[in-house]
Amino acid sequence: MPFFISAKTFKHQAKVLVKYWPFKTLKTTEARQLLSQLYGYKDNHHYRKILAQPSVALIPLSEEVLLTHYKPWVKKLADLGSINQTQAKAILHKLWPAYLDEKAPLSDKLYSAKFRFHGECNDFLSAEKASVPIDYAFDDRPSVKDAIEALGVPHTEVGAIKVDDHWVEFKHLMMDGQQVEVFPNPYSQTPYPLPYKPQGVPSFLLDVHLAALARYLRLAGFDCLHEGKDYGDAVLAEVAATDEHILLTRDIGLLKRSKVKYGRWIRNTSPEYQFKEVVDHYRLHDFFKPLSRCVRCNGAIEAVDIEEVRDRVPERVLEWQTDFKQCARCSQVYWKGSHFEKIMQILQKGQGQGS
Numbered sequence: 001m002p003f004f005i006s007a008k009t010f011k012h013q014a015k016v017l018v019k020y021w022p023f024k025t026l027k028t029t030e031a032r033q034l035l036s037q038l039y040g041y042k043d044n045h046h047y048r049k050i051l052a053q054p055s056v057a058l059i060p061l062s063e064e065v066l067l068t069h070y071k072p073w074v075k076k077l078a079d080l081g082s083i084n085q086t087q088a089k090a091i092l093h094k095l096w097p098a099y100l101d102e103k104a105p106l107s108d109k110l111y112s113a114k115f116r117f118h119g120e121c122n123d124f125l126s127a128e129k130a131s132v133p134i135d136y137a138f139d140d141r142p143s144v145k146d147a148i149e150a151l152g153v154p155h156t157e158v159g160a161i162k163v164d165d166h167w168v169e170f171k172h173l174m175m176d177g178q179q180v181e182v183f184p185n186p187y188s189q190t191p192y193p194l195p196y197k198p199q200g201v202p203s204f205l206l207d208v209h210l211a212a213l214a215r216y217l218r219l220a221g222f223d224c225l226h227e228g229k230d231y232g233d234a235v236l237a238e239v240a241a242t243d244e245h246i247l248l249t250r251d252i253g254l255l256k257r258s259k260v261k262y263g264r265w266i267r268n269t270s271p272e273y274q275f276k277e278v279v280d281h282y283r284l285h286d287f288f289k290p291l292s293r294c295v296r297c298n299g300a301i302e303a304v305d306i307e308e309v310r311d312r313v314p315e316r317v318l319e320w321q322t323d324f325k326q327c328a329r330c331s332q333v334y335w336k337g338s339h340f341e342k343i344m345q346i347l348q349k350g351q352g353q354g355s
């Protein structure tokens with residue numbers, strides 16, 4: 001059943017629509033067409049016909065009626081005019097300021113959903129929000145991935161998402177009233193495990209501030225891209241995307257970049273604990289290959305004949321050591337010196353399972 005709109009109001013609203021339409025100039029005839037359809041008529045012609053000879057019952061418009069139809073009308077206007085719902089909402093307020101501005105403020109979002117975060121995902125939330133349902137208000141239909149990040153949790157930390165008891169992927173579009181459960185990675189009991197990595201020995205990319213962690217990981221034999229120079233977030237995200245490295249960082253914003261597929265926000269601040277954190281999280285315990293990778297440049301270390309490196313090793317070392325290795329990339333020479341035992345102790349501590 002169409003709504004009753006007087007000719008005067010209709011004419012005024014068509015002008016408002018033309019004036020505030022967000023895109024290309026809207027013609028008055030198009031504005032009239034949109035309005036007549038919004039209010040339940042077939043088209044402008046239909047509206048004029050019924051107005052001239054009211055043969056059907058019309059719903060009178062009151063504040064109450066308008067508020068009841070507010071959300072469906074925002075959606076309908078957005079669909080009819082091919083604009084987004086935020087724009088449609090703003091226009092509806094221009095059409096009915098007296099009824100809407102106070103009872104349905106423009107700043108209020110149209111829809112809301114409840115999110116509950118589990119396990120390590122709560123590391124990004126304040127104490128009072130951890131593990132309890134959180135309200136998330138939105139317009140339009142954001143993806144669940146965007147909603148999760150807006151609440152503070154980078155997508156790289158998420159292992160599985162359940163919406164109203166169904167497992168979903170990142171691209172799931174939010175709807176009013178949904179209940180969302182977000183689980184940390186890795187999470188295996190879902191048909192849609194979200195990007196995490198391992199399955200074999202992973203490679204890492206570390207931001208400029210994690211030099212000490214890169215050193216430990218290389219000592220343990222893991223492939224670690226790290227430069228002692230800050231190339232900026234965009235470059236890091238690009239490299240992480242291209243080579244599918246796992247990005248390790250203490251910069252939460254960096255992990256929210258859409259190009260980054262695999263990554264982790266490093267919780268600990270001390271390098272030894274950071275190393276253990278990475279080993280435990282990515283289950284690297286069985287993949288240690290100490291002294292196989294150059295600490296300086298990440299190149300592979302290979303056995304080398306003593307004669308080839310003699311001129312680059314101190315005299316006192318040559319007196320007792322005969323076993324030498326060399327980086328295939330930067331030619332750095334390695335041998336098991338007095339510091340070797342200390343390094344092995346640190347690595348073994350990191351390798352120990354659990355805490």
Ligand SMILES: [Zn+2]
Binds near residue numbers: 327331
């Ligand atoms: Zn090297």
